[in-house]
Amino acid sequence: MKIVATPELINIPEIRFANLLDEDPLGEEFWKHWLGAMRYRKLRRHFSALSESGALATELSARADKQGPTLATHDARGMRRDRVVQHPDYHELERLAYGRGIVGIKYDAAFLAQHREVRHLAGFGAGYYFAQSEIGLYCPICMTDGVGRVLERRPAGTQTPLYETTIAHLAASDLENLWQGAMFLTERQGGSDVGANTVTATRQGRRWLLNGDKWFCSNVAADAILALARMPGGAPGTKGLGLFLVLRQEPAGNSGTIRIQRLKDKLGVRSMATGEVTFENTVAHLVAGENEGFKQMAEMxxxxxxxxxxxxVAGMRRALLEALKYGAGRNAFGHRLDELPLWRAAMADLVAEHLGIFTLVFETVRALDRSDNGDDQARKLLRIAIPMAKALSGKLAVFAVSEAMEAIGGNAYIEESILPRLLRDCQVLPIWEGTTHILTLDALRAIQKEGSHEALFARVRLALSRVRAFDTGPLRARLDDDIGRLEMLLKRPVESQQREARQWLESVGRTFTLALLLENAMHRSLQRPCLAAYKRLFVRPAGVMPVCHGDPAGLADTETVLLRSAIRNE
Structure with missing residues (x-):
């Protein structure tokens, strides 16, 4: 007897998407609200194009991940070439991203003439949908935009024509003219401690030459590289570092002085080539010298x-979308999964967490737009909002993707699903560009040196002042508690400040998120989901893993005992 495989018998939903924006009606309401309905109508084609790219990228990304880049060190004649060979699907991903203006639109004169004040919101908003499928290539996209931003913001001078030519290549939509960007920052001996860098810069006539090793170079085959190097006779630490632009194609033969020693065998984002590099008398252009180099690199x-x-936020969104679609089509215990109370409660928490961090991250994007257009209060807010947004979202992404995988069950643990790749890819997000610890200390430094907390508190109060018809009393009390805890924190010894700062950052991050949800709830089409998320998040602990909680300072005496007992001491 032949058994017919009916949908009821298979009971495993087939999940495919044609356009990720079409799957996100709530997201569209946010874009209309933040951009304005008329402006969004003009920009929707760009959003839709990259959302289609995100959907098309799903299978391409899976193959590019499984068949990642390789390093060909020599040509057929035995000559050293150091060429990174990518799978053809990776190049198709590049076409779907760069070719549809994921970077180029932000440097397009016609776009800027109409939309400069929302440049970053439009760029990040549309790119968010591509990143839902391909976090690997989203790193080179980031680096390419970052190099362009640093060069664009340099004061006019003798190198302006070089910068303008470089930016034109970085913004190109055809791959033949495109120069991708990179940031070669860390070195083996220091990692996040950039002040320990030893790569040297020496002047030879009118040229600068770089020598030394860089340890973690993502998009290692990039054409336009920003690199930190120690200036001749420079001060120790970051003050003695200069920032240099290295062009692989100019002067001729410069590529041969950039030795790629090996590619990293990474846990995730495997489609994108990350390597170890040695500069051997590599010609470079000075962008910012001693005392200014690291400051300019901080821009990128x-x-x-x-x-x-x-x-x-994109990785979270894709994981939740997969789980919700699966739950709507999978039957268990006589019901669809999305009808089961515990499943519904767990997913509601995850959706609330995503909605909250989505508003916080894109408020930070909007603050960048305001800052670029001369708003000094927004500039001050960014100093704490950026490390906060990055720290909280990175940890939350790993948690949310793991929970979404569990909500689907064993079928999400199989490599045919996108969830395993999302989980591997998202695991790098709390590490890249500064770990949660580094970001916490950066936020603490911004508070102590620049008073950035005042801008944060002012933004929360502004959000609450815009709220009508909702009780803001509990949230105002929470803000007062955060303010009081910070005052106490800053009076404590330095070691206690560092131990307790992360707990405070998570708490005030939640307060900021809740205020933004209430503020956005004043817009009619956003009211119900924002209030629902507010209600759940107000009673939930911060949505990151509970590290450094309790009374960290009071438990300091246990640290040495536990840390030493956990390893063999040489």
């Missing part, structure tokens, strides 16, 4: 942290 670092946060 802040943008890349924001890209990282958007990638985190």
């Amino acid at each position: 670092l802040n943008l890349s942290r924001l890209y990282n946060a958007v990638a985190s």
Whole structure:
């Protein structure tokens, strides 16, 4: 007897998407609200194009991930060439992203003439849909935009024509003219401690030459590279670092001085080539010298942290979309999954967490637009909002993707599903561009040196002042508690400040999120989901893993005992 495989018998939903924007009606309401309905109508074609790219990228990304880049060190004659060979599907992903203006639109004169004040919101908003499928290539996209931003913001001078030519290549939509960007920042001995960098810059006539090793170079075959190097006779630490632009194609033969020693065998984002590089008398152009180099690199670092946060929110969104679609089509225990109370409650928490972090991350994007257009309060807010958004979203992405995988069950643990790749890819997001610890300390430094917390508190109060018809009393009390805890924190010894800062950052991040949800709930089409998310998140603990909670300072005496007992001491 032949058994016919009916949908009821298979009971495994087939999940496919043609356009990820079409699957996100709530997202569209946010874009209309933030951009304005008329402006969004003009920009929707760009959003839709990259959302279609995101859907098309799903299978391409899976193959590019499984058949990742390889390094061909020599040509057929035995000559050293150091060429990164990518799977053809990776190049198709590049066409779907760069070819549809994921970077180029932000540098397009016609676009800027009409939409400069929402440049980043439009760019990140549309790119969010592509990143839902391909976080690997989203890193080179970030680097390409980042190099363009640093060069664009340099004061006019003798190198302006070089910068303009480079930006034109970075913004190209045809792959033949495109120069992709990269940031070669870390070195083996220091990692996040950039002040320990030892790559040297020496002047030879009118040229600068770089020498030394870079350790973690993502998009390693990039054409336009920003690199930090120690200036001749420079001060120790970050003050002695200069920022240099390295062009692989100019002067001729420069590519041969950039040795790719090997490619990293990474847990995730495997479609994108990350390698170890040695500069051997590599010609470079000085962008910013001693005392200014690291400050200028921070411009790119802040943008890349924001890209990282958007990638985190995108990864969460795709995981939730997969789980929700699966739950609507899978039957268990006589019901659809999305009818079962515990499943519904768990997924509602995840959707609320996503909606909350989505509003926080894109409020930070909007603050970047305001800052670029001369708003000094927004500039001050960014100093704490960027590390906060990156820290909270990165940790939350790993948690949410794992929970979505569990909500689907064993079928999401199989490599035919996108969930395993999302989980591997998202695991890098709390690490790239500064770990949660580094970001926490950066936020603490911004508070102590620049008073950035005042801008944050002012933004929360502004959001609450716009709220009508909803009781803001409990949230105002929560804000007062955050303010009081910070005052106490800043009076404590430095070691206690560092131990307790992360707990405070998570708490005030939740307060900021809740305020933004209430503010957006004033828009009629967003009211119900924003209020529902507010209600759930107000009573939930911060949505990151509970590290450094309790009374960290009071438990300091247990640290040495536990840490030493966990390993063999040499």
